[in-house]
Amino acid sequence: DVKVTQSSRYLVKRTGEKVFLECVQDMDHENMFWYRQDPGLGLRLIYFSYDVKMKEKGDIPEGYSVSREKKERFSLILESASTNQTSMYLCASSATNEKLFFGSGTQLSVL
Amino acid sequence: QKEVEQNSGPLSVPEGAIASLNCTYSDRGSQSFFWYRQYSGKSPELIMSIYSNGDKEDGRFTAQLNKASQYVSLLIRDSQPSDSATYLCAVNSGGYQKVTFGTGTKLQVIP
Numbered sequence: 001d002v003k004v005t006q007s008s009r010y011l012v013k014r015t016g017e018k019v020f021l022e023c024v025q026d027m028d029h030e031n032m033f034w035y036r037q038d039p040g041l042g043l044r045l046i047y048f049s050y051d052v053k054m055k056e057k058g059d060i061p062e063g064y065s066v067s068r069e070k071k072e073r074f075s076l077i078l079e080s081a082s083t084n085q086t087s088m089y090l091c092a093s094s095a096t097n098e099k100l101f102f103g104s105g106t107q108l109s110v111l
Numbered sequence: 112q113k114e115v116e117q118n119s120g121p122l123s124v125p126e127g128a129i130a131s132l133n134c135t136y137s138d139r140g141s142q143s144f145f146w147y148r149q150y151s152g153k154s155p156e157l158i159m160s161i162y163s164n165g166d167k168e169d170g171r172f173t174a175q176l177n178k179a180s181q182y183v184s185l186l187i188r189d190s191q192p193s194d195s196a197t198y199l200c201a202v203n204s205g206g207y208q209k210v211t212f213g214t215g216t217k218l219q220v221i222p
Contacts, residue, residue, distance in 0.1 A: 035212075040119075042214035043155070043199065058209070090154060098143070100210065102154035 002027050004103035006091050012109045019078040021106050023091030029101075031094045032074035034058075034066065036087040037105075043090065049074055081110045115202050117213035125221050130187040132216050134200030137181070143203035144176055144183045149215065150196045159185060190220045 007022035025032065033048040035058075045058030047066040055066050063085060067075045074093075078085055086109050092100040114137040124130045132146075143162055147155035161167045161174040161183065173186040183202075187194055200213040 040214060043212040045209065045211075048209075059211075098160060099145075099157045100147075100155075102156070104154055 002101050004091055004093055004101050006089075006103040006106050008106050009104065010107050010109075012111065013078075013081050014111055015080075015082055017078075017081050017110075019081050019108065019110075021076040021078075021089055021091075021108070023074045023076070023093075023103055024072050025074075025093040025101070026072065027093060027095070027101065028071065029093040029095050030071070031096075032068065033092040033094075033100065034064075034074065034076045035090045035092065036060070037090055038087050046076065081108075083110050086110045115200055115211050115213035117198075117200050117216050119214060120217040121219050122216055123219045123221055124190050126190060126192060128190050130190045130194065130218055130220070132185040132187075132198050132200075132218065134183045134185075134213055135181055136183070136200075136202045136204075136211075138202070138204040139178075139181065141178075141181075141202045141204045144174070145201040145203075145210070146172075146174060146185045147199040147201060147212075148196045149199060155199055187218075190218075192220045192222050194218060195220045 004025045034046045035043045037043050049055045049068045065077045089106045091103040116135045146159040148158045149155040159174040161176045167174045171188045175184045197215040197217045199215045
């Protein structure tokens with residue numbers, strides 16, 4: 001069965017902390033994505049990667065960075081967490097752009 | 112900014128009725144269109160994709176696309192309480208791996 005695993009379901013951090021969100025897929029997909037989902041704003045693309053060590057900015061990359069050292073792993077990094085980064089973070093992967101497989105999400109609270 | 116617009120709802124329909132969900136998009140160059148279903152507290156999952164004008168049927172679900180009007184819809188026949196969820200319209204606007212989501216329509220099927 002297809003699986004995208006996000007390391008934490010809930011996370012609470014302090015403002016200014018460096019935060020790592022990890023995502024692992026077991027489907028050998030080339031493409032991986034990080035979205036955040038907020039009420040009334042829907043899903044917004046932060047970053048995506050179409051190959052190892054490759055990354056592209058999405059619609060809202062400010063305050064975030066990413067790392068993809070291995071094909072199966074895509075990490076989202078908040079260099080200095082702020083309260084406006086409190087959100088649900090969803091990782092997804094795809095072989096083509098036809099179907100996105102989502103992880104279960106990480107609800108991040110920044111206090 | 113390429114946009115995907117949906118009515119947030121909630122759309123309430125009685126059990127057994129047809130639910131009609133609508134979506135408009137701004138980019139005429141869009142090529143691929145998707146409907147995702149998201150249950151409360153869960154991740155989105157793909158239920159339909161459509162690429163050419165007309166209708167595409169899959170069981171109780173029918174996706175309809177009209178590129179001239181920049182309009183895509185999802186019909187759910189014989190609606191069941193288990194169909195109660197938020198339905199997300201997503202559009203690939205031709206940019207590499209860039210899928211833009213609407214904010215979703217919440218559907219409530221009343222037994």
